[in-house]
Structure formats: C-alpha cells, structure tokens
Amino acid sequence: MRPAYLITGGELRDSSPVNFNGENLNISGLGLLFKKFIMVGQVQNRMEENDRKMIKILDQNNEFYFLIGQYFTGNPERIWDLQINSYVIISATLTFKEKNSGQDRNIYAENFREINDLELQYYRLHTMKSLQDRLNIVKKLISSGAKDLSEISVLTKSNYIAEGIYYRIKENLGFDVSRYEALLESFRLSSESSTNEKILGLIKSRGEMSIDEIVKSLENSMTTKEIEDALSSLLNSGEIYETKEHKFRYIA
C-alpha cells in the first residue's frame, strides 16, 4: 500500500488533486503522490461548528484545519482532551471536492496523539530528511535528463515514491527546486537558532552552568551532542565563555 508520508505544511499546501490510474490522489510540487499523510504540529484550537468537530494545527508556518469525520478511528470526543499549544502527531487524508467557486480542500484526521519535545524533534527532522532525500533525487534526475519509472524507482527505493516524481516529469509539471531548498534552509536555520536560544536562556537565568546541569534542566529534550554543538556555537560567537571549572557563563 501507498505509505502515509511525513509531510511539511509547505508541501501539503502545494498539493493538488490528481487522478492517478483511476485512483483519486494528490500530488505535491516535489512529486509526492499521496492520499494519507502524517504531520506534526502545535494544537492551536479544537472546535465544533455545525456538528463538525475539528482541530486547528500549526506546522512551523502553516495552519490547517483537520476535520474529525468519517475516517477518524477511535472516539472523536478525544479532541477535547488535547491541550492548546501542545504538540501532536496526526495522520490524515487530503481530499478535494469540486465546487462552483473552485476546489474545496478537506483534511480528514484519522488519528492523533500528543507528543513530547523529543518526539517533536524526531518527527520534524525525519520529515525534513525525507524531503531532502527526495529533493536530491529530483536534482539528480534533472541534471541527468528525464528517466523512466524503473530507473527512478531504483533511486527512491520504492515505486510509490518514484511514481509521483515520474508523473511530474511525464506531464511536464516541473519541480520548484529552489522553493524546497529554501524550505530546508529555513528549517536548518530555525532549528539551530532555537536550540542556541534555549541554552543561552538557561545559562543567562542561572548565571553559570555545567553540561550536566544543562542536560538535566532540558529534561532530555535535547541530545548531549546537540547541546555540545550549541555550546560550541555560542562560545564561537562570544555569547558565553567557559570557566576553569568547565562551567559556561553568559557574557553580559
């Protein structure tokens, strides 16, 4: 079966409906051919309007309404247990309906659960890594000329991933490579600066701290390697310095 891809809000927003071999699917700007998807984001609100329950989720820059309807597994009342501003992983189906005014996009949630900081980091990185892998394949294909499905499938290691890329090539839909490169770059920068800011904030508030104290304070939400990288970047930028006792102190 076609996988439920981890997708960024940016790529989901770019997606449009397509009839692929008789199946109603969606295709993203980078050739992700899908119906189901998985996203992580922050709960902005949960509501009920005209008997329709829905959750508003913010993925880094984009907000989406997830309807709790026919595809939802489990008890729909669970949405009221969700804390505002908490983070969730949510599986859903994207459908489009033709309307006089154009196409109406509906996202139907299938399942969700709250996640902690560590899981959030994992899913965000995983989503971006998958995007990066597909982008690299597309770039490789662009530089070496159009390829057929079996060749793309070797690179993607799955026919499901290859089909969408091949579809965009065959239908001359093109790939907005620079847009997705920018998306990756913005994620890279934001994750770097948010880690640094978090650690700098901690050190500022305590005056000085050792690595062990920082790890403990962050309650395992960051790996030791990430903390070391952030400390090294803060040391290099002159925002902190290391004392003789191997503690880090904020330079006021």
Place this chain on the structure above:
Amino acid sequence: MPDEIIEEIKEKILKATNNDQNAAMEFDKRLLESTEPPIIVALNVVEDFQGDISVLFDGERISSVTKDFEGTVVGKITNISYKEFERNGKRHKMLTGIIRDNSGAIPITIFDPPKIGEGDTILIKNVVGDEFNNKLRLKTRNNSEITPLKRGSDGQAELVTISKINPDMKFISVEGELRIIEKNRPVKGEQSRLTVGILTDSTGTIQVRAWDIDLEEGLVRFHGAYPKIYNNKLYLNVNKNSKIEVLRRAGKPENLYQLAENGSGEIEINVRILGFIAKNPFVDVCSECGRVVRDGRCNLHPEAKPARIIRVTAIIDDGFSSQYATLYQSLLIKLIGEDAVKSSLASLDISLVRERLNELALNEFKVKVSAYRSSRSNSGEEARTNMEIVEIQKFTEDDYKISIEKLRGEFT
C-alpha cells in the same frame, strides 16, 4: 638522443594536448627522471593529460577509422582471445580484441601477432579497415608492423562513470549497483533472452540490457559493455563477450517496499504503526506446532489439542510502503500486557485489546518483519506477500535520541 628529436616529440605533445604547455613541461621533468625511451615518456604524458596519442605516432584516431582506412593506429588492446587455424599446411595464430584510444574503440584482428597481453598499448602500422557482418573492424596484413609500447596494468579498460557514457563509446568498463527489473524475456522469436537491469553509480543511472547472459543484483563491474541509442534512449548492452564481475552480491531488502517485492526474507527496521485491525482475532492453533488449525484438528498433529489464541493485524509504515503484518499473541502480550489478552480470550470480547492497541497507534517501533509468499491457486488469485512481525519493541527515549543523532548527521 639528439635534441631535435626531443624537440620534435615536444611539438607533437603540444599538438596532441591542444597546446597544453604544462604537458610539455611535464615531459621535460619526467624525461630527466625516467629510463624509458622519450616516446614512451611522451605517451604517458599525453595519456595523463587526456590528449590524442595518435598524434605522437602520426596515426589516425580510432573514431576516424573507416572501412577504406589504411595506415597507423595506436591504442590499448583488451578483450583478447586467440584462435589457431591452418592455411597452406602452415599453422597460424589469430588474435581478436578491442583496440581503443580516448576517441573510441574498434574490434581488431591481428594475424600471427607478437606477444601481446591484455591492456597493452600497441602501435600498428599498415593496418586496414574492414567490414565483417556489417560491422567495422581493423585487421592486419602481411606487411603490418606491430609494436607493443607499454604493458597493461590490469588488462581492463579504465572505468567510465555513468554520466560520462555516450553512444559513441564502445566496449567500456563501468561499475555500479545493479537492480534487475526483468529477467530472461524471450525476444526475436525465442532466439534470444533479454535481461534488463538498472545500473546506478554516484553520477547517474543507465538501463542495462543483457543478451543471453545472466545478471546478478549487487555491486557489479561490466567490461566490454557497449552503449547504444534505441528509441532516443541510451542503453548499455552486454552480451556473452562482455565480462561481468559481481563485486558484492545484493544485500537483504532495505525497506518494506523491497521486502514486499522480494516476497520472502526478513528485515529489521523502524516503523510507525498507523493502526491495528482486529477482525476475526480469535484463532485455534495446534498446541504442538503452533500452526492455525481448521475444523479443530492439525493435519500434522491430529492428536494434539488446539489452543485458542488472539492475533491481530498491524498496519506498519516505514515511509516507503505501508503493509499489513500479522502480530501473534506472544508479541501482543509484550505490547499490551497479559491481563488484557487473557481477559479478552476468556470473554471472547476483543474490546480491551483494541483499546490498549489504539493507545499505541502512531508510535514508532523497532520491528523484525518476516515475509513469505502465499499462492492462492485454488481461487485463481496471484501469489501475494504476507508479512508477520516476529520481534517488536516500542521506541524508548534512547531510541529517539539515537535516531535524532543519526538524522542530524544525515541532514546536511
């Protein structure tokens, strides 16, 4: 060696390398250090600067050879084979091989050759063009002069990367990861068998068409492969005259998609469980062998008493494919606890199991999945791949941390 001869060689080096002064300087440098004849030093320099070696010997570039050609060629000879024949009561030897320079390659037949080894660079004067079976080749005559200039190293042509392959090349050596997409298809009215594969290296991919030979998946090196354009597409043809080295056999499937395609095997991967299906969860199994029994009796152990167990289906997803995988009772107990399983078995009500499983949906797991092909010949359905989870472990905090480190390392 008189200076004028050295100067003449230097002039030829410049001509052969499009006036590359560095090549001429390199020649001067090497000449001082080398004990080899100046023309061989020049040959090495021109080869290293990717120049035209035919200029050094007033010869013809191999790509320019026609069937009316008569003259001198110089190049590396590979794919050598010998035949002996008798003519006018006298035994003769015939060498066939491929001679190449950096402009191209062409088959060659040399009658009564001197000692020539694979990969040797040879100079042949008074060689002629010829057509055999509508294919262009070179052949020597009685007045041909053959001079081995340089011994070959490994006897094979230098490896070409996939992005550099072009239709003008012939008999190239190329290496990459091969995946077979079609095996032994009869063509030309069953006269030939064609195996098609995709060869990938870091620079690109090319379709390989193997005629009347077997291919193996894995890291493969082809020698004597010839690129060809067909329907505006570049292919790499190999046949029984090509040499194929399997440097590393294909490993196990890497993901769920490949496992399903393989139809058998086992992989250990990280998956996300999208949900569970508990349709007909109660089954009877043989207490001896554990096989599902029908009509209350095991065919192999008719005396053994059947035991009732619970099995469910998990929808597992690794980002390459989603698959249904059976999860038997022993692993179910590990995931949701013995109390839920026992209580469901006692009441034949699956709701508690369902409830506990739903709490696990959209979580990450380390699993070992086994695949096997089942054929449904009775109903006429095609064989399909079934999967079973044989080991399962929910991600721990450490698993997330390790995965984050790994993803960070791969995210450039």
